[in-house]
Amino acid sequence: xxxxxxxxxxxxxxxxxxxxxxxxxxxxxxxxxxxxxxxxxxxxxxxxxxxxxxxxxxxxxxxxxxxxxxxxxxxxxxxxxxxxxxxxxxxxxxxxxxxxxxxxxxxxxxxxxxxxxxxxxxxxxxxxxxxxxxxxxxxxxxxxxxxxxxxxxxxxxxxxxxxxxxxxxxxxxxxxxxxxxxxxxxxxxxxxxxxxxxxxxxxxxxxxxxxxxxxxxxxxxxxxxxxxxxxxxxxxxxxxxxxxxxxxxxxxxxxxxxxxxxxxxxxxxxxxxxxxxxxxxxxxxxxxxxxxxxxxxxxxxxxxxxxxxxxxxxxxxxxxxxxxxxxxxxxxxxxxxxxxxxxxxxxxxxxxxxxxxxxxxxxxxxxxxxxxxxxxxxxxxxxxxxxxxxxxxxxxxxxxxxxxxxxxxxxxxxxxxxxxxxxxxxxxxxxxxxxxxxxxxxxxxxxxxxxxxxxxxxxxxxxxxxxxxxxxxxxxxxxxxxxxxxxxxxxxxxxxxxxxxxxxxxxxxxxxxxxxxxxxxxxxxxxxxxxxxxxxxxxxxxxxxxxxxxxxxxxxxxxxxxxxxxxxxxxxxxxxxxxxxxxxxxxxxxxxxxxxxxxxxxxxxxxxxxxxxxxxxxxxxxxxxxxxxxxxxxxxxxxxxxxxxxxxxxxxxxxxxxxxxxxxxxx
Amino acid sequence: xxxxxxxxxxxxxxxxxxxxxxxxxxxxxxxxxxxxxxxxxxxxxxxxxxxxxxxxxxxxxxxxxxxxxxxxxxx
Numbered sequence: 001x002x003x004x005x006x007x008x009x010x011x012x013x014x015x016x017x018x019x020x021x022x023x024x025x026x027x028x029x030x031x032x033x034x035x036x037x038x039x040x041x042x043x044x045x046x047x048x049x050x051x052x053x054x055x056x057x058x059x060x061x062x063x064x065x066x067x068x069x070x071x072x073x074x075x076x077x078x079x080x081x082x083x084x085x086x087x088x089x090x091x092x093x094x095x096x097x098x099x100x101x102x103x104x105x106x107x108x109x110x111x112x113x114x115x116x117x118x119x120x121x122x123x124x125x126x127x128x129x130x131x132x133x134x135x136x137x138x139x140x141x142x143x144x145x146x147x148x149x150x151x152x153x154x155x156x157x158x159x160x161x162x163x164x165x166x167x168x169x170x171x172x173x174x175x176x177x178x179x180x181x182x183x184x185x186x187x188x189x190x191x192x193x194x195x196x197x198x199x200x201x202x203x204x205x206x207x208x209x210x211x212x213x214x215x216x217x218x219x220x221x222x223x224x225x226x227x228x229x230x231x232x233x234x235x236x237x238x239x240x241x242x243x244x245x246x247x248x249x250x251x252x253x254x255x256x257x258x259x260x261x262x263x264x265x266x267x268x269x270x271x272x273x274x275x276x277x278x279x280x281x282x283x284x285x286x287x288x289x290x291x292x293x294x295x296x297x298x299x300x301x302x303x304x305x306x307x308x309x310x311x312x313x314x315x316x317x318x319x320x321x322x323x324x325x326x327x328x329x330x331x332x333x334x335x336x337x338x339x340x341x342x343x344x345x346x347x348x349x350x351x352x353x354x355x356x357x358x359x360x361x362x363x364x365x366x367x368x369x370x371x372x373x374x375x376x377x378x379x380x381x382x383x384x385x386x387x388x389x390x391x392x393x394x395x396x397x398x399x400x401x402x403x404x405x406x407x408x409x410x411x412x413x414x415x416x417x418x419x420x421x422x423x424x425x426x427x428x429x430x431x432x433x434x435x436x437x438x439x440x441x442x443x444x445x446x447x448x449x450x451x452x453x454x455x456x457x458x459x460x461x462x463x464x465x466x467x468x469x470x471x472x473x474x475x476x477x478x479x480x481x482x483x484x485x486x487x488x489x490x491x492x493x494x495x496x497x498x499x500x501x502x503x504x505x506x507x508x509x510x511x512x513x514x515x516x517x518x519x520x521x522x523x524x525x526x527x528x529x530x531x532x533x534x535x536x537x538x539x540x541x542x543x544x545x546x547x548x549x550x551x552x553x554x555x556x557x558x559x560x561x562x563x564x565x566x567x568x569x570x571x572x573x574x575x576x577x578x579x580x581x582x583x584x585x586x587x588x589x590x591x592x593x594x595x596x597x598x599x600x601x602x603x604x605x606x607x608x609x610x611x612x613x614x615x616x617x618x619x620x621x622x623x624x625x626x627x628x629x630x631x632x633x634x635x636x637x638x639x640x641x642x643x644x645x646x647x648x649x650x651x652x653x654x655x656x657x658x659x660x661x662x663x664x665x666x667x
Numbered sequence: 668x669x670x671x672x673x674x675x676x677x678x679x680x681x682x683x684x685x686x687x688x689x690x691x692x693x694x695x696x697x698x699x700x701x702x703x704x705x706x707x708x709x710x711x712x713x714x715x716x717x718x719x720x721x722x723x724x725x726x727x728x729x730x731x732x733x734x735x736x737x738x739x740x741x742x
Contacts, residue, residue, distance in 0.1 A: 033717040034672025034735060248676015250710030 005216065009055065010279055011288070013212050016051040017268050018292040020071045023080065024243075026296050027070070027087060031247045036088050036304070038100060041068040045210070045242035048267040049174050050075035052215030052237075053142060056223050062110045062128050062141040064121035067101040068174075069114045072144050077109040080299035085306050092306035095448035096313060105447035112141075112414055113451065117438050119149035122158035122171060123407020124439060129167040129226075130408055131415030134366070134393065140226040141411075142170045142219075148179025150193045154434070156200075157404035159234065163200040164399065168226035170219065171197075171234045174209065176241035181253045197234035209237030210267035242266060317449040318481050320505035335534055337492060342525035348382050348517045350491035350526045351458075354498035355383065355420065357530045359390050362418060365502060366394045368405050369422025369458075373397035379424050380460065380517050402428050406435035406457070413455040414443065418502050423459040425469045426511070429476065440507040441482030456501045456508050461553065461604060462641070463515035464648060470514075470641040472553070472605040477509050478581050478614070485581040486535055487511040489556040491524045493579060496533030504535060513554035522557070536583035540592070544574035547666055548592040549658070550615060551602045552578040559602050561655035566662050573662060581611055589615065590622055597623075598665045600632035602658045607635025632661040669718040671739040673732045674705070676712055682733045683707045685726040690716075692724040696741065703739070716741060 005013065024043050030036050043050075050071035057063070057076070065072035073083050078094070086093030087100060095103035102116035112128055115121045125143035132139035149155050150173060162169045173193050177184050190196060197204025203225070207218045215237050222233035240262030244251045251259070276282055345353065359365045367383060373395055377384025387395035398405050402423060409419040423429065429436070440453045462470030477485050484506055488494035494512070501508035516522045541556065542563055551559040556577050563573035574592050578585060593599045599619055601612035616631040637651045673683045686704040690696050701713040702722060716722070718741050726738030 029715065029717050031674050031676070032712065032714045033669070034674045034738075035670075035717070037675035037734060039678055244710075246677060248674070248680065248707065248710055248712060250712070252710075 005055070005213065007279060010275060013051055013055050013216070014271060014275055014280070014285065015288050015292060016054070016075050017047040017212065017271060018289050019080070019296065020047040020050060020074050021268050022293045022296040023074060024070055026300050028243070028247055030300065038087065038089060040087065040247040041101060041245065042241075042243035042247060043068055043071040045262060045266060046071055046174055046176055046239050048212040048271065049172075049209045049215055049237040049239055052212040053172055053219040055216050056219040057140070057142065060110055060139055061223070062112050062132070062139060064112050064125050064128070064141070064143045065104065065114045066118070066121065066145055067114060067116045068146065069101050069104045073104050073106070073111060076106075076111045078104070078106045078111055080295060081302045082106075084299045084303035088303045088306070089308060090303055090306035091309040091313070092303060093448070095446055095450065097309045098313070098317070098448055099446035103446035103448070105450045107450060112411070113443060113447070115439065117434055119145060119152035119154040120407070120434055120439060121145060122149070122155045123404050123435060124411040124414070125169050126158055126162050126165070126167055126404065127408035127411020127413070127419070128415055129162070129169045129411070130165070131412045131417050132168055134417070138227050140168045140170065140223050142172050144172045144174060146179065147173060147175040147177065147184045147193055149173070150196060151179070151187055154403045154407070157399070157401040158407060159197070159200045159202065159232070160399060161401060161404040161408065162232040163202045166229065166231035169232040170222045170226055171232060173234065173236040175236050175238045177238070178241060178245065178253065180245045181249070183253065183255070192236060194234050194236040202232050202234055204234040204236070206236040206238065209239030210265060210270065212267065212271055239267065317445050320444065320452055335532055337496065337533070338527050338529045338531050341528050343528055344523050345491045345495075345526040346518055346523050347488065347491050347494055347512065348380050350495040351382050351488070351498050351512065352384065352386070353526065354495040356386060356389070358499055358502045359386065359394065361530070364416065364418045365420065366396065366412060366417055367420050367422070368396045368398055368409055370398055370400050370405070370424055372422055378422060380512070380514065382458070382512070383422070402432035403435055406432040406440070409455045409457070410435060410440050410443070410453055413453045413507075414451050418454055420456040420458060420502060423457055425465075426459045426461050426473045427468045427471050429459070429473055436477070436483070436507070437480045441480045444506070445482060452505050453507045454505045456498070456510050458510045458512060460512045460514050463513070463554070464645070465514065466643045467640040472603065472636070474511060474581050475605055475610050478611060482507065483582060484508040484535060485511070487553040487579065487581060488513070489516070489553050489577050489579070490522060491526050493533050493539070493577075495526055496531050497535065497579065499530070500532045500535050503532070508535065511553060515554045516557075533579065536580045536585055538585035538588040539577045539579055540574060540588065541577050542573065542575040544572040544596070546572045546596055547598040547600065547662055548574050548576065548589070548596045549600050549602065549662065550576045550578060550589055552581065552611070553604060555603050555653050558653055558655040558658055562658035562662055565655065565659045571662065571666050584615070586615075586618055589619060593619055593623055594626065597626055597628040599627070600634065600658070600661045600665050602634040602653055602661070604653050605635055606638055607633050608638045610635045629665045632665045634658050634661045669720070669741040670737055671702075671714070671717065671741070673734050673736045673738055674714070675734040676707055677709045680707050680709060680734060682731050684731040685728055685738055686711065688724055688728060690722050692722065694722050696720065696722045
């Protein structure tokens with residue numbers, strides 16, 4: 001739509017605002033009458049923002065929004081029926097009722113996602129925009145958020161990255177003057193929230209968010225800038241929210257005079273009066289309003305008639321291709337590792353070769369992370385040479401901003417790319433966990449399977465690097481439905497596992513080990529051919545009949561040494577490398593323990609609530625009565641990883657500690 | 668007939684009190700007219716008639732009911 005609006009455009013703008021107002025009112029009416037019950041975040045007073053901005057977008061342009069989503073969703077062209085059914089939690093909803101206001105996904109109209117986490121959409125928008133940049137199709141991404149989001153780090157990381165990379169993004173701040181129950185002036189000294197943009201080197205604009213024409217004009221300028229390669233804009237549209245933060249909010253925090261003034265100047269009535277001055281006849285305006293109300297009524301009636309999703313839906317869309325009981329399918333049980341010429345590789349080199357082959361084969365594979373570009377090529381040189389070979393568009397060095405990195409990977413994955421992000425140390429998980437656990441892991445489920453996030457997060461568990469650079473945190477992530485967790489213990493598996501992770505349709509966390517990267521004893525002949533090691537399939541590293549020892553990652557070397565020590569004592573230990581923690585190959589573990597009747601689990605992660613706890617419980621449940629000894633567990637002590645070598649040695653798993661546990665189990 | 672039930676105005680709300688009827692039992696009400704005041708742990712809300720018709724008050728002033736309880740009808 002052009003910057004100058006014709007009569008048809010104005011009619012459409014009015015229809016959009018009226019529809020938003022009617023929809024919001026109908027939902028609130030139903031909530032008040034007890035007709036339905038769910039959390040709802042009203043949009044009355046903010047109709048002109050969504051309508052004005054979206055009138056300046058193409059249908060193919062993308063939008064991300066928040067749980068206060070109704071205005072954005074309607075303005076972006078989403079069908080009212082599916083929108084209503086989603087809010088009501090009915091199977092007719094666009095996400096089968098599983099996401100509600102936090103599960104608004106309608107890729108057909110460019111609505112990528114809504115989120116219930118304040119500010120979390122901004123980093124994801126960058127990835128969506130990055131994908132558009134790489135496609136070169138001129139698509140622009142608008143990310144809508146409230147004034148409250150301008151205080152959260154995710155938005156600032158995202159603004160910096162978008163400006164640095166000149167991404168085609170519009171940061172749309174709907175300043176409704178209250179962050180939940182707190183006036184905006186209590187949480188910032190910025191005169192205008194748009195002033196923040198200057199700090200990132202992008203234009204910042206503040207407009208009257210109750211004037212659809214002013215909003216539209218500002219949006220058109222920002223969108224044109226983004227589309228033409230001029231980078232992002234921060235667009236602040238100010239409009240007093242006329243309802244509470246949520247339905248039922250008593251609004252005790254609101255300045256009553258200010259609210260009364262805002263109600264008297266509410267945007268829809270003002271726009272109608274303006275149109276009535278010679279643009280559209282009163283009876284036409286009435287007719288548009290009647291039609292909008294009728295469409296909304298029909299949509300809510302349709303939604304109300306839909307059933308809630310059936311019990312069989314509970315496990316659907318947690319992962320790609322799964323539908324019934326929640327047990328995760330392993331890949332093909334055995335894909336042989338090819339014969340043929342090999343090259344001696346350490347762990348870093350093997351992963352590099354796996355990445356290289358995936359990038360050569362598939363142009364959708366892009367890498368993101370701190371220092372991953374040449375000449376550094378990654379903290380552990382895993383990506384060395386790849387930016388030189390594939391260019392910095394596909395191998396993207398980033399600011400030190402893990403939330404921005406993860407968000408960009410998520411957005412790119414939602415758009416069909418196969419991003420591989422690097423989290424330099426596992427310990428940095430805390431600063432991007434929201435993106436990983438609330439978004440990467442959940443978007444398939446929250447979208448009813450409309451979206452998926454096929455990204456890989458490569459990270460490193462540490463070794464002798466101190467309390468904040470050494471942790472093994474896989475148990476944190478095993479607790480998050482929607483993620484897969486893979487741990488590489490050797491170069492041959494690592495090369496095949498990284499390829500499987502990249503080709504997997506779900507988010508995969510790929511754990512590498514600092515202790516193994518350059519360990520000369522862990523150099524192995526790695527096949528030069530392309531191959532895959534399936535996710536979800538454990539590997540029996542050493543067959544044995546007396547005792548089962550289950551481990552993964554860097555602890556494998558200690559496990560093998562302990563098994564060797566026990567064999568000298570006449571005890572035959574079977575060593576299983578899990579390789580994948582989610583999905584967990586319990587089948588292989590149970591088959592082994594059914595044979596040996598004894599189990600010890602060893603891992604670097606803290607023993608308390610570590611991966612071994614789940615495995616011990618599962619094996620005890622399945623094989624109770626057959627076990628000849630209690631399940632033994634060896635893991636890190638319940639302490640931070642100490643810096644001092646003398647203490648770290650006490651904290652960490654060792655071959656001696658594992659051997660002692662094995663002896664206890666066999667005694 | 669339109670049913671009016673105790674709403675759930677907020678995540679942690681499990682019940683609500685019919686604080687005051689603003690329309691009499693048997694009165695004719697118009698859609699949008701405020702018919703009663705609801706009090707909950709979090710807030711006090713004026714509940715509007717979702718439809719026009721004759722109001723039948725079922726809930727008793729001062730009584731607290733679980734979310735979802737039928738407190739009025741409009742016929």
